[in-house]
Amino acid sequence: MPPVNGTFCVTIMKDRCINARMPGKCATCVEVCPYDVYAIDQLGQVRVQNYNACVGCRICSEFCPEDAIRINPAESEFLVRSPWTFPQVEEIHYKSLTGEYMLRGFGTMGGYWPSFDNITVVPSQIASPAPRDKYREECNLEVVIGEDTCERPIRLRYPFLFPAMSFGALSKEARMALAIGAAMTGIISNTGEGGLVRDETWLIKGYENEERTLRRWEPGGYLIVQWSTGRWGVSADYVRAGDGVEIKIGQGAKPGMGGHLLGAKVTEEIAAVRGVPIGSDALSPCRYYDVQDLEDMKRMVAFLRDITDYQVPILFKLGPSRPYEDVAACVEAGADAISLDGLVGGTGASPAVVTQGVGIPTVALIPPAVRALKDLGVHRKVKLFILGGMRNGLDAYKALAMGADGVGFGAAAEIAMGCRACMACHVGRCPYGITSQDPVLRARLNPVEAGQRLANFIKATAEELKILTMLSGHDDIRDLSEEDLRAMEPNIAAVTGLKLIGYEKKLSIWENGR
Template sequence: MENGFISPNEIWTPQVIEEIQEKAELGRYRIRGMGRSRRVPSFDDLVVVPAGLTRVPLEGYRERCETRTVLGTRFAQKPIVLDIPVTVAGMSYGALSLSAKKALGIAATTVGTSTTTGDGGMHPDERRASKMLVYQYLPARYGQNPYDMKRADAIEIVVSQGAKPGGGGLLLGHKISAEIAALRDLPEGVDQRSPVRHPDWMGPDDLAIKIEELREITGWQVPIYVKIGASRVYEDVMLAAKAGADVVVVDGMEGGTAASVEIQTEHTGIPTLAAVVEATEALRELGLDDEVQLIISGGIRSGVDAAKALALGATAVSIGTAALLAMGCNDPRYAEDFRSMGTEPYSCHACHTGRCPAGITTQDPLFMERLDVAVASERIANFLYSMALEMQTLARSCGKSNIHHLDETDLRSLTWETSLITGIPLVGQRRNHHAAKTPEKVSSRETLTEGKW
């Protein structure tokens, strides 16, 4: 039989055809978990340039390289002091099983960092497991109460998240168990679609009053973070800092989610690489880069990504998806279960279905039993340690005795595109190295407008 009608089509690919046919069946947009899947400019497009004759490296396995990180030094009486500059991002009890939340808390405590609640309030077990717990203040206000707020070590006002900036939370009915429904004051089994805006403030002027409210409730003790999904990063970071935030969290478009409208995940927002550059520039422009700390999140996969983010101006990074993968998400042990859902290990992004075979993004008791909290927390802690070691390794190789001393001069761009985005010189373009400014003065906007690249 002739196969003259079988030929690749760059427009109507199998994926496009599948998507159209699925939407024709569903009558709505597609929903899925995890996060963006297509390639965008990333930290992979930067390389670290270690010491040689121009600088002296530190002994890789011996010499001290400080990782201590302090967040919330601007107004809070009790800033957060972390042993490593990697925190665990907000993920709700509801999106995640209680065992998963406990494992994250124990792991964060083990390595001396913080974890964060999510769009479902603070569970007592999570509080007990977490020495440093950041309490998210979200538009939906599920389970919110003054006691949990006062028990928190920091408050994070969530404006939006990187996986779906401009979109609200989503938790499908399969995961709204009786307990989750009670905690959130929702009907059991309902498809929860959270509001996108806070109910009682709108813009930056109101945000300043809102921040004051939270400070008054907590007696000016704990730091107030403002989390923003990366969109108009430069302007948003400026407004958040001017409104009085101690810490600004910027979540790039690679950020994960347990459920999102697929097109929002794939087609909205700004890549984390660009977000850190814009955010740093905004704080420097305001002269607040020494007062307001910057946390970058969204697709951070390793100590390498983290080190590059710090070199570009972040004080710390936050991980979500990577922590779930460390605890067993996509574990090939459950290959048969993945296949029964129409997916495969290493490819699953069906967090929204509530059928997570690894017991992480589910409320099904049968699956939840599979997650051993002790094992999972040890794996997450190991991963966090490995990230810290990777960061130290890179910092030492650059001759830095503190990972916070990494800066733009320790990086080079592999692509012209990345050089334009970050202002970091392109490899091989030695003439441009002379134009590189000191970190305090580097500004991608400035360099672009001056035409030095």
């Protein structure tokens, strides 16, 4: 099989390795590696049997009691042979031998597209409102979804959410961790399209046990149940179990395609929730079989509101396509919030060419989406969440200053749980138990510990956002604006409409507010 994301040099330092000194002792690396990179020979000596199998997850290095393993990318391959890098050559071999295309998880492999990195934050000095004191003054980070449209609006403590990642794509333990992390921080966890893990419904409210007798985590979060094209595990009870319903139109990993859960991950438990045969691929349709036009979508929103007794908000999730038109359509359909997923992100399994080359980069989605909301007079009323490669408070600040109301952390949440971004989620052998259904691997993920890590990540990121908000002279994230940002080079200025550094104006193509 060809490498997922390049090749890695696996080095065992013999002077440290216990097994090298005492053959037959310590084979931790052999035990923990789910890809059979290591083997024990007849003499009891550990050796690297398959370099190409290494995905770079570094679980061996992490578990090695003597810190004797080094995993380094074989970078020279990338530099010397480009574009015929080793993975590219292997991929062509694979396709020529099998007639099958490549699949991949965890989003893009990078590229030369516009990104948040080419935008800088403008701090406040004398010509603008004075900076706020992060240590002695308050800063509002709260976001409310559905304030005017439903009876139980969602009040996010921080403008963050964990976007849809289904039970099936993720292990049960990872789903539980997301619920605990959201409960500890007062944000959203989203079921994705794989049905409901029963424990989520009480964990998300901060309860330690199913009887809801002990509330362990404050302030409690919000569970969004996703309504998607596959409708796996969906019933009236499921729809009513959430604090909101998200209608999935598309996702960043594979816009224009349906969910893609490979048979390797369809265990007995997941098959029962989804209603598919064990081991069979669960491939969601690319479109709704019960929606033919926008009028049908409006009716879908109407009956979902009716079934949930007009209590909870209705959200939409879009892939990166035509942000202006798509966002306008969601507003017309009756959305309370819209999550817009960018090309850069995407945790789901997808054909490699789709993940890598289909859709609009995240940063370029925001200006047209915000313009659509402003043109319709609903900016800051219908909430806009940006997903896709969001990493930290700096990315969040930039998205918010460009007009978004919040951001989602998908891949970052997985990394916060312990993931090392080896990009082999779809294989089902996640060494950290996050995207695996193997009981042995799942046992490596403690939901409470992972939930605590998620909460730590969210709180630290919120602090970053707070620092940036206050140093630019604001005490409320709703006051952030494009004036708080500058484009670092003409291309990003052309894409975003931000003022260009040095020039201190918008490019002429953005004059008249385009």
